[in-house]
Amino acid sequence: MPQFGFSISKPRAINLDTNDQVPAERLLQEVPELKTCIACGGCTATCTAGNLTDFNFRKMHTLVRRGEYREVYEQMDKCMLCGKCRLVCPRGINTRAVVIKIKRVLGDY
Amino acid sequence: MDKRVVIIGGGVAGMQAALALKERGAEPVILEKEERLGGKLRDWHRLFPTFTPAAEVLEPLREGIARAGIEVRTGAEVECLSEGGAVLRGGECIEGGATVICSGFDVFDARIKEEYGYGIYDNVFTTVDVERMFNEGRVATAQGGVPQRIAFLHCVGSRDEKVGAHHCSKVCCITGVKQAIEMKEMFPSAEIYNFYMDIRMFGPGYEELYRRAQLEYNINFVRGRISEASQTIDGRVQIKAEDTLVGRPLKMTVDMLVLIVGMKGGSRNVAFAGSGGLTVADNGFMQPQDSFLGNVSSGRKGIFYAGTVTAPKNIGESLNEGVAVAARVASYLGL
Numbered sequence: 001m002p003q004f005g006f007s008i009s010k011p012r013a014i015n016l017d018t019n020d021q022v023p024a025e026r027l028l029q030e031v032p033e034l035k036t037c038i039a040c041g042g043c044t045a046t047c048t049a050g051n052l053t054d055f056n057f058r059k060m061h062t063l064v065r066r067g068e069y070r071e072v073y074e075q076m077d078k079c080m081l082c083g084k085c086r087l088v089c090p091r092g093i094n095t096r097a098v099v100i101k102i103k104r105v106l107g108d109y
Numbered sequence: 110m111d112k113r114v115v116i117i118g119g120g121v122a123g124m125q126a127a128l129a130l131k132e133r134g135a136e137p138v139i140l141e142k143e144e145r146l147g148g149k150l151r152d153w154h155r156l157f158p159t160f161t162p163a164a165e166v167l168e169p170l171r172e173g174i175a176r177a178g179i180e181v182r183t184g185a186e187v188e189c190l191s192e193g194g195a196v197l198r199g200g201e202c203i204e205g206g207a208t209v210i211c212s213g214f215d216v217f218d219a220r221i222k223e224e225y226g227y228g229i230y231d232n233v234f235t236t237v238d239v240e241r242m243f244n245e246g247r248v249a250t251a252q253g254g255v256p257q258r259i260a261f262l263h264c265v266g267s268r269d270e271k272v273g274a275h276h277c278s279k280v281c282c283i284t285g286v287k288q289a290i291e292m293k294e295m296f297p298s299a300e301i302y303n304f305y306m307d308i309r310m311f312g313p314g315y316e317e318l319y320r321r322a323q324l325e326y327n328i329n330f331v332r333g334r335i336s337e338a339s340q341t342i343d344g345r346v347q348i349k350a351e352d353t354l355v356g357r358p359l360k361m362t363v364d365m366l367v368l369i370v371g372m373k374g375g376s377r378n379v380a381f382a383g384s385g386g387l388t389v390a391d392n393g394f395m396q397p398q399d400s401f402l403g404n405v406s407s408g409r410k411g412i413f414y415a416g417t418v419t420a421p422k423n424i425g426e427s428l429n430e431g432v433a434v435a436a437r438v439a440s441y442l443g444l
Contacts, residue, residue, distance in 0.1 A: 014352055016302075016361035028327075035323045038308075039332065039354045062354045065329075091320075 019067030113205030120148020122416025125431025217266025278371030
């Protein structure tokens with residue numbers, strides 16, 4: 001069949017009626033203080049990986065909490081676990097643990 | 110000089126002002142348009158951030174008024190100001206040596222934000238409705254069911270050019286957090302989402318309560334304003350917003366949508382300004398003489414303010430202004 005170059009875009013909306021929240025809930029059980037994130041972006045601003053690549057830690061963990069897991073696992077590979085983000089977090093979140101737990105709970109995705 | 114002080118409005122600010130004035134030797138008279146003292150607080154269940162029952166604030170004030178023998182005129186709606194006091198509907202003039210305007214605010218009418226469907230869809234409520242339900246001891250969806258998913262929307266009628274409200278009503282953020290916690294206590298298995306533009310926790314204990322809402326009560330806070338709501342075939346509410354922290358649109362269906370309504374200037378303010386030579390500020394509230402040393406003065410001789418007539422305030426601030434205005438009035442009257 002000839003290809004004319006047309007395609008159908010997938011909906012971009014986060015659909016909280018259908019998203020699987022189980023991995024997100026497991027993550028929050030393991031690192032409960034992540035629930036207190038106020039999205040200041042301090043972690044992302046100080047992130048060594050984020051300054052050299054498109055890695056955005058704040059955005060990634062927020063996506064996980066909304067039940068959006070696509071590409072997050074691969075993105076987490078960019079983290080070098082240096083821990084600077086943990087030093088700057090005003091809510092005292094163990095951000096390094098968040099990275100490791102995200103990889104663990106998303107292993108199946 | 111005449112020791113009689115005309116107090117317009119018998120809410121917390123008016124009652125506190127009357128009590129403090131009586132202590133200083135003045136003869137206050139409270140003009141209250143409703144049949145009972147208490148103002149907006151009569152419809153409230155518990156107060157942020159301590160979950161104190163509203164009655165624990167109202168009853169001591171009402172008892173104090175009764176004990177002090179302060180004159181109270183209920184069912185007395187003030188039409189406008191007169192030379193030395195107020196003119197009631199029906200034309201009666203109540204006059205004294207000074208007038209304190211404690212007429213409060215109006216609750217934003219959520220029907221104006223038609224896109225949220227308040228008064229159109231079955232399961233869209235306001236924070237005022239929720240307090241009423243708490244008082245009645247029963248919270249349920251319009252169909253009588255137990256809500257499993259509840260969304261709160263902050264800033265309805267605040268910070269919104271479209272409804273002519275540039276101002277922040279300031280107490281709604283913490284009200285939304287308080288009610289979200291109360292809902293979670295009532296329905297522990299329910300999912301609760303608060304949609305906000307900014308979370309402004311200005312008072313002592315507020316930020317701490319917000320943190321507890323996140324950590325202990327698992328309330329989900331999503332930064333983004335709901336743009337529209339629509340009713341599903343089974344009577345639930347579908348909402349759309351942007352999750353601005355990830356930059357993607359978001360949609361979900363909820364059993365209840367609660368609109369956290371803001372405060373607007375009182376509907377009588379224009380009449381007060383016209384008859385008393387006072388100024389209504391751009392935000393619709395009365396303009397005090399200044400924001401610092403003259404914050405309970407009007408700039409006109411013998412006319413003073415206390416409480417939310419001049420700006421959105423919480424109960425504690427309104428009570429403090431009741432005391433502050435009594436000191437200013439007493440010194441004006443030479444007491």
